Structures are given as C-alpha cells and as structure tokens.
Amino acid sequence: MKDLILEFLWILLAVLTLLLIPWWQAVLCAAMTAPLMLRLTVWGFKRRLVLMFLIFSIFLLILHAARPEIAKAVSGLLKIPHYSLLAFLSAGTFALLTALAGETALWVRFSFRRAKMNWKNKSSI
C-alpha cells in the first residue's frame, strides 16, 4: 500500500513540476526523486508508464479544453483532427520521458547496490 501511495505521489509530483518549471528541469526532478519514492520491482516500468500517461492525459485534456483557441490552432498546424489528440500526444511524450527518467534512476541505484554487495562479498572472502 505504501509503495502504491508513493508511486501516485511521484507521478503527481512529476505532473506538478511539468506545469511549473521547464520540461528538462521537471524530468531531472523526476529522476532525482525516483530512487527516494519508487522501488524497481514493485510496479514495473510498463504499468507505471500507463498510469502516468493516464494521469498526464487528464491534466493536459483539462488544460487544452480551457485554452481551446490555441489548442485548435496547433492541432490544425500539426494536422491532428482534434485537440484532445494533441493532449494525448503531449501526455504520451512526457509520460514516456518521465517514466524513462525514473526507470534510469532506479537502475542506477540498483547498479550501485549490486556493485556495493559484490564488493562486500569479495571483501568478506
């Protein structure tokens, strides 16, 4: 349960930072907080990505619906038939990037731990 709550909190944090700071800073923030809040084995990358895409989509759909003029114009520019698809495109892009950032950070932590364990085992021999 605790892991589940932390997963949700991490995704909400990612959404919030994406809204408030430049995208690359938001991604950096997600990567830095991932090892503190997530575990590599509990959820798995695919399920986290799907959940993140859904939550990002909801936020971005609301934002696009609140700004119809610009959303319609940019959809027209990108030849996307409706601006909700544009929201899904943005959500998918940032969900993928953020999930990858979190996963990368988790694998880094895993590598360090494994290296540390190997080093301890070797030392004990």
Place this chain on the structure above:
Amino acid sequence: MSDASEKRPYVLKILGTWSAFLIVAVLLSLRLGSVPPLGHFLSPHTGYLQNSISVSQKKNPEQMTVQGLKGTVTVRTDVRGVPHVTAENDDDLAFGQGYATARDRLWQMELQTAATAGRVSEILGERALQFDVMQRRMGFLAAAQKELEFIKTSDPDQYQVLESYSAGVNAFINSLSPRSMPVEYKLLGAEPELWTPLKCALFHKQMAWTLTGNLNDFKMSNALQKFSPEDVESLFPDFYSKGLPILEPAVAQVTAGQDTLIEPQSSLFRMNGVLRHIDGKPKSEQTQKKPASNGSNNWVVDGVHMKHGYPVLANDPHLDLKLPSIWYEIQLTSPSVNVYGVSLPGLPHVIIGFNESVSWGITNAGTDVLDWYAMKFDKTKPAPQYFHGQQWKPSTIRKEIIQIKGQPAQTIDVIETHLGPVAKEMTLEQKSGGEAAVLFAMKWTGHEPSNEFRVFHNLNRAHSVLELKNALQNYKVPGQNFVLADKTGSIGYVQAGLFPARSSGFGRYLLDGTNPDHDWRGYIRFNQLPQSWSPERGFLASANQQPTRDPHYGYASGDWGFTSYLRGSRINHQLSELTGGQQTTVQALMGLQNDVVDLRAKLIIPLFIRWTAPRLKNPQDQKILDKLAGWNFELQPDSQEAAVWSKWWDNVYDSIWEKAFPKPDFLKPSEDRTTELLLSENSGDWPAVLSVPKKDEIPALVAAGFEKALHTLRAFAKRNELGSELPAWSRLRGTRIPHLANLGGFGIEALPTGGSDLTVNATTDHHGPSWRMVVTWVDAQPKAWGIYPGGQSGQVGSPHYSNMIKKWLKGELDELHFVRQGNLNSQLTLSQTILESKK
C-alpha cells in the same frame, strides 16, 4: 561463466533504459527540419499552451515602469480588443501606440519588415536566400535608409515620433520571457529583434511596393515583339468608351498643365527577342507576389443629400486577406489629437479614420509610377559602365550582406544607375552578343525619399477638409485617391501622390536606358492633380478606375494598374440613384458596401444566351440558360447562376486570348476590352491578329465555353457530393484567409462569401475588403462603424484573433467606440495598462 550470464539481463536493461531515455530527451531538444524542439513546444510550462490569451475583464489596471517616457501613458483596451491610448504629449502617444501594437502584433511586424529588408534567410535559412537577393536588388532597404535620413534632417520632430514608437515596441519586447513569446517565435526557435525607426520606413516601402510594383512593362514589350504597335494599342487602350472615370468632366475643377508633360520622340522601344521575367525562368516569380486585384472603394456624400444633415464617408480597401489582418484599430488621444481608425502595424499614426471634425478614406490610385529601362552595360570593367546619352557612364556598386541562419553570410553586388538599381537579372532569350550586356534598371517613385509620417500626423490633427487638403500636399507614395469630409458639410477628393509627368502611353513598354529622352523629367504638381471639392451633385467616389478622361492627364494611363471601370460605374450609379432628387440614409450607404451585382454579367449574358441557345447539344441545358436569363446578376453566396456565369466567362475569355497571349510572358487584353469587343456591333472592331479567333467563330466558342463550364461544375458537384447538379457560388469559390506565414491551422478556410473583384463587395478567393468603415456625425459628434476580417490580436490563442470574421461575412459593421479624452466607459473596458516613466 555463470556470473556473466547472470549479469547480462540487468546490464542490458540498464543500457536499454539509459539509451532510450537519452534518445527521447535528445529528440525533444532538437529542431528537426521545420519541426521545432518538441520538448519546449509541447511543455505546458513554456510551450504553446502559454500562448492562450485571456480576454476576461480585469478590474485593476496593470502598471508598468518603462524607459523612454516623458509622462504617463494609459492604454485602455475595449471589449472589441481596440486599444485607446492616452498620453500627455505626442512622443509618449507614439510610444503608447508602439507598445499596444507590439503587444498584439509583434510577430507580424517583425516578419513583414524582415521580408521587405531581404532578411528572411536570417529566420528561415537558405531556402529564403533567392527571395532575399531579389528584395535587396529591388533596393527596398537602401530606399528605407535614404528615407530615414531625409526625415532625420528635414523633420526632426517626426523622427522623434519614430524613435518613440520604436521605444514603445521595445518596451514590450523587453517585457517578454521565453514563455510569453508569440507562438510563431516558439515554432521557429527565433527571438524578436529590437525595433528601430528604420523598420517603420521599411514597412512604408513594403506598402508602396504592394500597391504600385509590377512587371507589366516586360509583358507589354513582349506583345510589341509579336504584334504591330497599332494592334497592341487597340487591344490595350488607355480609355474605354463606356468607362466612367473618378471625375467626370463636370466634376473635375483643375486641369493639368501641359507644360509638365514629357513628349518623348518615341517610347515604342523594341528589344530583340522575347523577354522572360526572371533569369529565363518565367514560372519562378521570386519577388513578393502582388495580387492582381488590389483595389478599394471609397465614397463620400455631402450633408445636403443626407437625411440627418451630415456628410457620410465610406471606405473599404481591398487587399490580400491574412491573419493577422493588415489593419489594426486604435484610438490615439493627446492634447493635440483625438483620432480613431486603422493603423498599419509597424507605422505610427492612424492611416484611415476620423477625428471629432474630419474623416478620410483611401483607395489605390493605380497610376503607373514604375518604369523598367533596358540598360546597355560594359561589364568588362571592374565597375560596370552603362551607355547613356552617347557616352559610357560609371555605375556604383552597393555591397549587400545577407546573413543566413546556420550558414556563412553571403555578399551580393547591387548595381546602381542614375535611374535606379539594376533590380533583376533579367536576360533576353536571344543572347545580346559581344561584350555589351543588357540589364534592367527600375525607376520607381518608391525609391524617392518622402515623409508620409508627417502627412498622416497632420491628417490625424486636421479640423476641416481644407486642412486635410493642405496635409496631402506633401503626400508621395503610394499614390492614393483620398476622399475627405468634415462636420461642417464639406467634402472633397484628390488623387495625391508623386506621379511622373509624361504623355499618354509613356512607360507602358520597356524604355530605352541609352536614350536620355526616356528619362523622367519631373512630377505633376499637387495643384494639377485630379481633385474636386464639394461638387454640386453631392457625392464623390473612387474605385481604382482612371481618375479622369482628360487627355492632358497623360500620366493617368500606362500600366493597367487601374482595375475594371465596372465596379466604379456601379457605385456611381447607385449613389446617383440614392441621392438623385432625394436624401439618403447612413444604412443605405452601408448597404452599398455589400452590393454584389456583376455589371459584366448584366451586359454580356443576354448576348451569350443568344449565341448559345441555338447551338446547345444537350437540350436539358436549356433550363440552365433559362435560369441565367431570369437571374438578377447578383453574385450571392448561394447562387448557382453566379457559379455558371463565372466559369462560363473564364472559359470564353481564356479561349479568346490564351493562344495569342500565353502566360506568363504576356498580359491578356483586359476583361473590359474583351467586353467592349464582344458587344461591338461593328465586326471591323474585332482584332485581326494571329492566334486570336475570328469574330464569326466567337458564337460557337461561347457555346462551347458554356458546355465546358457545365461539365466542370457538374464534376465538381459530384466529386464533393453536394447533392445538387451544380455548386453554389460560395462552394465553388469561397474565401480563405491564410496565416501570414501560411501556417496551416492558423488561418481560416472556405468562408462562404459572395461577390467578386468586379462587384462593390469585392471579395475573391483570398482577397477582399480588408477594412470596412462608415463615418458620419450626429449632433456634431462623430459616429462610426467598422469591421475587418480578422481580429485585433495577432496571437492565435486569443479569442480576438479572428472574432470579427463572422460579422464581416454577414456584411455587418461594429459600432466603433470613439471616446473623448480617453474616458472609456468602464463597461466597455476590458483591461487597462498604465505605463509610467522609470525614474
């Protein structure tokens, strides 16, 4: 071994995840071709979502401290998005105008001036290089620099106004962050450049070229190679027998003095070989394209002929329709002025508008003010010399450096002669052997320095028609027909501008650059220009037709910059009907702006039916002929008759002329001349020239044109599943208003419009009434209405981006909120910005 196989899965996962992350992150950071860096663009924090502009009413004014102000400037924006700028002095007023305009139209201002200066390569890279080279050769940048120097030395006060306007634009630019940048900058990865007075001058040159530039001399010279001078003169006459000029002899009060006219020995200069436009590649029109039907309507009726007793002035300039619109509504108030109207983003002052005492409207003069000269050059010398007046004369070389995005800059040489720049690398198809080369120089009034800023400054502050007239004495380019009115009841008309004094037909063809007799010798003086003041008939009107029939106005012929006389005839006819023996109303004059009667259809359709009916192959088509016979000649959006007529006329016109005058090297004889020839009872009038069908072949050709039109229209209706045999006019033609940079999704497609360039409501597929205005006075207070196809904001994310189009389409006008002393009613106020000087 077992250790290695255990490690492999997680090492692969680490590498896979890291690589995927890096690839996605890098892809989102890079610009890929025309695709902007998507991370920045899609980001809700910095991307396009930040370009949504709220128009909800704000209770508290926004305060800003800025540099460059002497006092306080207030910008109140009304519910239509129109800024009402109030300042304590004229310099601050210009600052406020610059600030308000940039806030709504910065991207438009930057793109338009970059295009004129030949600097688009700095934004778009090498793909715009050829365009920039042409712009530099045309000398717009050099002419703008010359103009600015002229203003700086001759009118320091007006130069200061340009400085203040620029400071206002820059105050807005400096307030921008990457988040609040207009979305076009985000798409292009560009940043706004600081504004300078030079950019104001550049935009003025841009307007001059849009309204006066053309390459018709080349096409006419081609005609002269192919046909005899008599045939060319007959097919391209200066005057039409039924054409009604702006000033009928009874109305014209001033006659041009013959002393100023040039009488060259011969202007029928023949080149050997057929000329091609540009570098032998006729299809690649590399200069800015000028719409064929730039034109406008204006009219003014005096108070005696109005039921409410005050004059009414109406104006609708027809230009290329774009989003953002070329016009920007504004009210400017200071102790010396209180004026309302439309401005051009990038220029200070109001261009078309009114104040408490006067009103003025403009249409393009269309008079030929650009001549092309074939210059004989000796290019063997380091500084090329040209032959003129039996001697070789030195040219000057101007170095132009063109910066290109992502590539090293390129330097080009522009050759200058005493006439003007060698503007185009045009060549003859037949090589002009030997060491001498023929290059083409342009002589254009737009290259002359002038100070239209002062003219509009004075127009904005005039109190009477007489003061308006005095202000126009210094107006030079682009030549315009001004109609004027004041609240005392006076009305007036003058064709103001710089027009070379010359005889009829001079400058129609390429001129001989070696012959000093072909040089311009001066300009028409203001008091000799066509003008009329409060005529007895009670109204004055212009619609880009010739100003007068008086042969002394030789300059009023030439390049067929004049549009068909039929639109003007319709306006004059309707005004005569409305005011003849009775008084008329403001509503009736507003309605005239929406008139869609096609006079050519009225003249030609009975004749066409007479020729076609006996030749019909399919008897079922008779019912369509019957419908046309009973048609009211109105090009209404839902009219099928309008669609049939339009296609039919196009087919007939093309099949008469296309073989003899193929595109793009020739001009076709005008549609007015074609109408005259078709209607002529005298078969001897029909041109007996090569490749033009004979007069007795025309009835069959007309019948064939009808069948072809029906075939095309039926195929169109079927293809588009319209559910009717024939399409309505608006479905066939319609109107699109594209974005200035042609960004898909930022423009408006397929508006169901009526009319054509021949009707008073001169709407075509991407061109038409760019601003409709009607002004009068009630109880000595100005009252005005206006609309344009667009919106005040140039930001696509604003509800004011295209909000006026619906009303414009219906032919309705908004009441304009002219306020006294800048006191805008709080219910009409959307927001308020107070600009204060930084101490």
